[in-house]
Amino acid sequence: MTDEPLLRAAGVTKAFDRLIACRTVSLELWPGEVLGIVGESGSGKTTLLRCLSGELAPSTGTVEFRTLESGFEDVHRMGEARRRFLMRAQWGVVHQNPRDGLRMRVSAGGNVGERLMAGGARHYGHIRAEAEDWLDRVELDRGRIDELPTLFSGGMQQRLQIARILVSKPRLVFLDEPTGGLDVSVQAKLLDLLRRLTRDLGLAVVIVTHDLGVARLLTDRLMVMRRGRVVEEGLTDQVLDDPHDAYTQLLVASVIGA
Amino acid sequence: MEAIRLEQVSKGFTLHLRGGIGLQVLRDLNLGVETGECVVLHGASGAGKSTILRCLYGNYRPDAGRVRVRSEAGLVDLAAASPREILALRRTTLGYVSQFLRVVPRVPAIELVMEPLLERGVTLVEARERSAAILDRLDIPARLWDLPPATFSGGEQQRINIARGLVAERPILLLDEPTAALDAANRAAVVALIREAKARGTTVVGVFHDREVREAVADRVLALEALEVAA
Numbered sequence: 001m002t003d004e005p006l007l008r009a010a011g012v013t014k015a016f017d018r019l020i021a022c023r024t025v026s027l028e029l030w031p032g033e034v035l036g037i038v039g040e041s042g043s044g045k046t047t048l049l050r051c052l053s054g055e056l057a058p059s060t061g062t063v064e065f066r067t068l069e070s071g072f073e074d075v076h077r078m079g080e081a082r083r084r085f086l087m088r089a090q091w092g093v094v095h096q097n098p099r100d101g102l103r104m105r106v107s108a109g110g111n112v113g114e115r116l117m118a119g120g121a122r123h124y125g126h127i128r129a130e131a132e133d134w135l136d137r138v139e140l141d142r143g144r145i146d147e148l149p150t151l152f153s154g155g156m157q158q159r160l161q162i163a164r165i166l167v168s169k170p171r172l173v174f175l176d177e178p179t180g181g182l183d184v185s186v187q188a189k190l191l192d193l194l195r196r197l198t199r200d201l202g203l204a205v206v207i208v209t210h211d212l213g214v215a216r217l218l219t220d221r222l223m224v225m226r227r228g229r230v231v232e233e234g235l236t237d238q239v240l241d242d243p244h245d246a247y248t249q250l251l252v253a254s255v256i257g258a
Numbered sequence: 259m260e261a262i263r264l265e266q267v268s269k270g271f272t273l274h275l276r277g278g279i280g281l282q283v284l285r286d287l288n289l290g291v292e293t294g295e296c297v298v299l300h301g302a303s304g305a306g307k308s309t310i311l312r313c314l315y316g317n318y319r320p321d322a323g324r325v326r327v328r329s330e331a332g333l334v335d336l337a338a339a340s341p342r343e344i345l346a347l348r349r350t351t352l353g354y355v356s357q358f359l360r361v362v363p364r365v366p367a368i369e370l371v372m373e374p375l376l377e378r379g380v381t382l383v384e385a386r387e388r389s390a391a392i393l394d395r396l397d398i399p400a401r402l403w404d405l406p407p408a409t410f411s412g413g414e415q416q417r418i419n420i421a422r423g424l425v426a427e428r429p430i431l432l433l434d435e436p437t438a439a440l441d442a443a444n445r446a447a448v449v450a451l452i453r454e455a456k457a458r459g460t461t462v463v464g465v466f467h468d469r470e471v472r473e474a475v476a477d478r479v480l481a482l483e484a485l486e487v488a489a
Contacts, residue, residue, distance in 0.1 A: 030342060033342070184363075185363075185364070188362060188363035188364040189364060191362050191363075192362050192364060192365050195362060199376065199377065216360070217360075217361070217362045218362075220341065220345060221341050234319070234341060235316065235317075235341045235344055235345070237317050238316070238317060238318070238319055238341075241312070241317055241318065242271075242312075242317065242318045242319055244272070244319075245274075246274035246275075249273070249274050249275055250274075250275060253275055
């Protein structure tokens with residue numbers, strides 16, 4: 001366990017014209033910790049995630065990431081080149097729509113191998129072997145390594161996107177509704193994979209989901225958002241088993257078997 | 259030396275979906291448990307037995323009072339601890355066996371049992387050996403070990419749950435009716451495991467409806483009565 005968080009956000013607010021999508025959100029995330037952000041559509045959870053992952057600049061507030069080289073750096077004040085480098089090397093974003101996270105004109109193996117090459121790998125045989133290993137880990141047929149992702153189903157594309165992100169062993173991963181379009185069986189496999197990786201690699205994860213069952217099994221801590229505000233937060237089992245806020249009680253009461 | 263001390267603990271629930279009805283379960287509860295002691299909570303349903311166990315595991319947040327447990331770092335108040343501190347205590351100090359197994363689907367039974375050991379840094383080989391040993395003692399046939407427990411019987415699932423809770427030999431064990439779905443032979447196996455844990459100095463707080471089990475493990479029985487429903 002480290003004494004310093006990996007990610008630190010303070011007073012993050014994002015307004016689009018007059019609409020305030022998320023309001024004064026603060027949080028800290030440690031290595032190996034999985035934080036879930038739950039809430040209904042329009043609650044601001046995806047906006048918050050995009051502010052945290054550097055994709056969207058907040059109107060006010062700061063987001064700091066502890067880099068390997070120089071400690072805490074403000075994600076939104078660093079230069080574009082630096083941010084792109086960090087996004088490739090030290091953290092990863094798994095998009096809700098796999099087409100946003102994949103290169104659709106590059107083969108499945110190429111999509112996975114590309115991030116290894118960006119990290120300095122040069123030996124073709126090693127890159128291919130590792131790409132094959134990752135296809136296995138996300139249960140994609142390694143015989144289809146040379147096919148374009150356009151030939152894959154939505155669920156397969158999502159698994160490929162996750163392999164592409166995790167192959168470079170990031171320290172921090174952002175996931176936006178990653179299991180949304182997947183079969184229940186594949187969803188379970190991915191949950192298991194993500195849990196192992198957080199344990200084995202000390203990976204920190206921020207996951208946005210509206211599925212409280214996924215949140216229960218995957219996350220350590222939970223933030224419940226409504227209308228741009230965090231209405232309740234705490235250990236995941238505390239929030240789900242002993243919800244204090246009226247809205248959280250409604251959410252928990254509305255699902256089956258979470 | 260005390261392993262657990264509850265001081266003036268109160269816990270109620272406000273049911274917002276029911277017009278904000280208040281339900282008071284614990285009021286000003288005081289309880290000390292010595293290291294190595296086994297205290298059995300006894301009383302009608304609604305008396306707060308599970309609520310006490312959940313407060314001791316950091317699962318319920320008490321409204322008032324202190325819930326102190328002894329860890330490697332001394333006494334820690336769960337009611338005031340951060341989520342990270344509670345997670346650390348669960349890894350190192352607190353074992354909890356709930357009434358139901360709730361786990362990621364498709365994960366083989368033996369890996370579920372290995373998980374608490376791996377979280378504490380035990381090697382894969384040792385974790386597998388220790389998990390196999392406890393599954394064997396709980397009479398789970400080896401052919402089931404590599405299958406996910408979703409299709410297991412209720413009794414088998416409960417034994418996987420017990421194995422998961424006991425395998426890491428944490429110093430404090432919280433047991434919520436672990437023997438409810440078990441036959442006599444398996445109940446006896448669980449009783450033997452609890453007694454061995456006690457012999458190692460493990461502190462146990464549990465709820466056991468079965469009188470034989472209660473008499474076999476309890477050093478002290480704490481009788482609880484339900485509070486009246488507050489307005």
